[in-house]
Amino acid sequence: MIGFIGGTGPEGRSLARRFALSGQKVIVGSRSKARADAAVAKIVERAPSSLVTAALNAEAAQMGEVVFVVVPYTAQRSILEPLANQLAGKIVVNAVAPVTVSGGMASAVEIPEGSAALQAQSILPRSEVVAAFHTISANDLWRTEDPIESDVVVCANDRDARDTVFGLVESIPRLRAIDGGGLENATYVERFTALLLNINRRYKAHSAIRIVGI
Ligand SMILES: NC(=O)c1ccc[n+]([C@@H]2O[C@H](COP(=O)([O-])OP(=O)(O)OC[C@H]3O[C@@H](n4cnc5c(N)ncnc54)[C@H](OP(=O)(O)O)[C@@H]3O)[C@@H](O)[C@H]2O)c1
Known part of the structure; x- marks a missing residue:
């Protein structure tokens, strides 16, 4: 079972749908059961309803064996x-990209701990935080009829946790997981999302990343 905290937003909903389509059970968490129900209703328009459950965030955290954090950075700590x-x-799995947009330009938010992922690890010292999925647009994930070709950089301190998240990445057709090293490297991936957003604006596109030469 894969849990989602903040699973009602575009990123959580889209990942949940992709994982359900690959045959995995998901539990979509929210602060409001009604919003979780509404998100699940949308997800199951194109995914098996037997695999998708709505819940409050606490239940999604409790039931999930692997749990995604897909809330805005400003809400992460609370x-x-x-x-x-x-x-x-x-x-x-922390997909939080701490970015602000001002005057149409995205920029990275400075975080005392160094990154959203390191902050999450400091809040959750008994959990194994893995940073991943920052550079995949929710729009691209949601359109399950279209292929989504990209790499996903995974930063993790623990080898087993990294391997588990590699498996999740590669359960989505045509995504490739890349080992980004330890959690301290999450800052580079988080910051890169600001650049991608600015590229998207210039090209009116949904850009993604592909690492070559490895
Ligand atoms: N959107 C993308 O394309 C994308 C791509 C990669 C990474 N990300 C990252 O993934 C995360 C989620 O992105 P998103 O676009 O899905 O975000 P979002 O729609 O702004 O937020 C996701 C969910 O978080 C909950 N939430 C919002 N504000 C909150 C608050 N103040 N306190 C507690 N919960 C709050 C809401 O769920 P409830 O109201 O139901 O509780 C909301 O549906 C972000 O950190 C983003 O940087 C997004």
């Missing part, structure tokens, strides 16, 4: 602090 017990001993 959402995660009360969930530390439910998330203890689990892999927590």
